Amino acid sequence: MEEEVKSKVIGVDISIERTTFAIVDIRGHILAEDSFVTSDYLDANEYVTALSEKLYMLMEANGGYEKIRSIGISAPSVSSVTGSITNAANLQWKGEIPLAALVRDRMGMAVAVGNDAHVSALGEYAYGSAHGLKDFMIVSLGVGVGSCFFTQGREHTGTDGFAGEFGHCCVVDDGRECGCGNKGCIESYVGANGIVRTAKDLMLESDEPSLMRDIEKLTPKVIFECCEKGDAMAIETYRRTGKVLGLGLANYASLINPQAIILTGGISHAGKFLMEPCREAFEKHVFPNMRGKVKIVISRMDNRERDVLGAATLAWEVPEYSLFK
Numbered sequence: 001m002e003e004e005v006k007s008k009v010i011g012v013d014i015s016i017e018r019t020t021f022a023i024v025d026i027r028g029h030i031l032a033e034d035s036f037v038t039s040d041y042l043d044a045n046e047y048v049t050a051l052s053e054k055l056y057m058l059m060e061a062n063g064g065y066e067k068i069r070s071i072g073i074s075a076p077s078v079s080s081v082t083g084s085i086t087n088a089a090n091l092q093w094k095g096e097i098p099l100a101a102l103v104r105d106r107m108g109m110a111v112a113v114g115n116d117a118h119v120s121a122l123g124e125y126a127y128g129s130a131h132g133l134k135d136f137m138i139v140s141l142g143v144g145v146g147s148c149f150f151t152q153g154r155e156h157t158g159t160d161g162f163a164g165e166f167g168h169c170c171v172v173d174d175g176r177e178c179g180c181g182n183k184g185c186i187e188s189y190v191g192a193n194g195i196v197r198t199a200k201d202l203m204l205e206s207d208e209p210s211l212m213r214d215i216e217k218l219t220p221k222v223i224f225e226c227c228e229k230g231d232a233m234a235i236e237t238y239r240r241t242g243k244v245l246g247l248g249l250a251n252y253a254s255l256i257n258p259q260a261i262i263l264t265g266g267i268s269h270a271g272k273f274l275m276e277p278c279r280e281a282f283e284k285h286v287f288p289n290m291r292g293k294v295k296i297v298i299s300r301m302d303n304r305e306r307d308v309l310g311a312a313t314l315a316w317e318v319p320e321y322s323l324f325k
């Protein structure tokens with residue numbers, strides 16, 4: 001019997017708001033794609049059951065289950081070593097969830113999992129701004145602040161697969177409380193909730209007028225829109241945010257001496273309001289021999305596309321699964 005080489009994989013991106021999944025071919029083309037709301041499932045087992053059913057339906061509607069080689073999954077706080085999500089700061093499922101094993105058992109297919117920031121880096125490395133680079137860092141700026149770094153063309157995962165917790169490096173002793181349980185983490189200043197908190201702190205600090213005072217639900221995007229209208233307090237909010245980000249990146253860069261730092265995620269689109277103070281703080285704090293040499297760039301890839309493609313890249317790396325091995 002002639003054995004067929006399977007030329008398609010599944011990439012899954014589990015984000016706090018949405019789960020996106022796609023069939024991806026060997027050239028990185030997305031052949032079919034779908035998504036659903038992650039937070040609709042309060043129980044991790046029910047979530048995995050729903051995900052497995054949706055994956056199966058997508059496969060059957062697009063050439064059949066038996067044509068798919070393996071599955072790659074991107075998730076927050078997941079270890080590529082154990083395959084489990086452990087105490088995800090921003091997900092509704094607490095404790096330890098053996099994600100890779102649960103999906104593998106339901107799908108009967110090899111499953112590789114990767115921390116969301118690591119998977120973003122794989123996507124940028126294969127198809128985006130990091131293509132051709134050997135030493136670089138990816139920092140994702142959203143509700144969470146994740147990161148991953150490559151040295152000599154290889155991803156650094158660490159002993160337990162948790163390397164690159166940039167968002168949870170401490171920048172203020174005894175500072176703001178963070179979702180991880182520590183205090184003064186970068187994420188508590190630069191993450192979406194941190195930015196909103198900075199805006200609220202500024203409004204309390206003075207009686208100065210601001211467009212932000214009339215807005216019921218502040219978000220980083222709304223604050224950015226106020227910046228564009230010339231609102232001084234909104235601009236100050238992003239200036240403080242950029243300053244913390246630049247300082248954190250400078251420490252990180254001094255440690256690994258990268259060619260470039262690539263910023264991804266919604267907050268990276270705040271443009272000059274974030275980037276000018278960020279670059280200024282970066283150059284001020286980075287080790288002098290690296291000053292002026294590290295490029296800080298904003299990713300040009302669509303976030304969801306990058307993460308799904310990164311997850312598909314991961315799927316190719318796992319050996320094909322067989323019950324009879």
Ligand SMILES: [Zn+2]
Nearest residue numbers: 168178180185
């Ligand atoms: Zn933290």
